Amino acid sequence: MTGILKALLATGVGLVATLAFGQTYPSKPVRIVVPYPAGGTVDAVTRVVAQRLSENLGQQFLVDNRPGASGTLGSKLVATSAPDGYTLLVQASTFVATPMLMSTTTYDIEKDFTAITQLGSVPMLVTAHPGVPAKDLKEFMAAIRKEPGKYTFGTSAVGSASHLAEEAIKHDGKLQFEIIPYKGTAPALTEVMGGHINAMVDALPSTLPHVKSGKLKPLAVTSAKRIAALPDVPTVAESGLTGFEMVSWYGLWGPAKMPADLTQRIRNEVAKALASEKAVKVLGDYGFSATASQPADFTAYIRQEKARFSTLIREAKIKLD
Structure with a gap:
């Protein structure tokens, strides 16, 4: 052979x-x-x-x-x-x-x-403490530009999807705000709901229940289109960052x-x-x-x-x- x-x-x-x-x-x-x-x-x-x-x-x-x-x-x-x-x-x-x-x-x-x-x-949701003086992300970005460095965002971890989305909003919007990392989604959300930090981006499943309970204010969704669960909440792209999707x-x-x-x-x-x-x-x-x-x-x-x-x-x- x-x-x-x-x-x-x-x-x-x-x-x-x-x-x-x-x-x-x-x-x-x-x-x-x-x-x-x-x-x-x-x-x-x-x-x-x-x-x-x-x-x-x-x-x-x-x-x-x-x-x-x-x-x-x-x-x-x-x-x-x-x-x-x-x-x-x-x-x-x-x-x-x-x-x-x-x-x-x-x-x-x-x-x-x-x-x-x-x-x-899953889309991510930009949320804020109910006391933040803005009804949506467009107004919140205007407030950040008016007082650079005053507002803070929390994130579940450095390098997480929420962190990268926040960095993208910060970069594309030419905004100045501090991003504070936490050890997980739960503690970061707790800090936003308690008013210790102002806002956060995170996946819809973790944030939507708190929006429905009134503990968080929805500002924008990161998807290309609005979502059925929150039809009145604009996309980040509609808020002034054209073409944004994450x-x-x-x-x-x-x-x-x-x-x-x-x-x-x-x-x-x-x-x-x-x-x-x-x-x-x-x-x-x-x-x-x-x-x-x-x-x-x-x-x-x-x-x-x-x-x-x-x-x-x-x-x-x-x-x-």
Whole structure:
């Protein structure tokens, strides 16, 4: 048997084995790592998808919360796992931005991971303490310009989606205000509601209940269009920052070098999970807009977001360390 024939046979056997693996997956429980504490938006979205996958595929998809180091600890755990589909990662849009914020890069989002699918996104809401002298963001920006440095914004963490949105508003609006980081969304929101800081940007699921209770005043939404939950609240773009759009989006990754057919299989099952009646209802209540993009489209979107975040981070001089 010639060397060429042996190589062809080996390739054929490997291909058949890979295809069979993709078709039989999953044959044991799957771990989905969420590199943030339980209770946040990323965790909530992941649990809805994991439950649907468990029901549809007859195997447990278990959510494993591994918070720490701005989401890098849990992410690196996945990067060093076997590329067999049994250890997956759900991350937020900040996954793209974090390496640009650190003096020492801890991972390469394209080289160290396999992009499986974008799950979807939620708009963020610009809110303020009810005592802030403005009915919307346009009026609030006018007040900030009138008294530069007087007003403060809170954020859940340096480098979070809310922080980057605040920096973008500050940069695009040529505004002067202080951004104060907190250890999580809850303490930052508490400070705004208590009147210790003036305003905050954060994902709709965490802010909407406080708007409905009257503890926060909605000023604008960061999405391109107004949202059904708050139809009278203008977008940031309508408030004077033309073309502004920044949502908090979420995606599913695996370790690098996952087989293409396995990647596609997982993506297809996630798409079914997101389209289920239960998922649509629960995620819709969060203001979540499902995407379930193809792996190639998700990869292209990641590159687009990298370019956008790179410009913002460079111009705003944002650093984690």
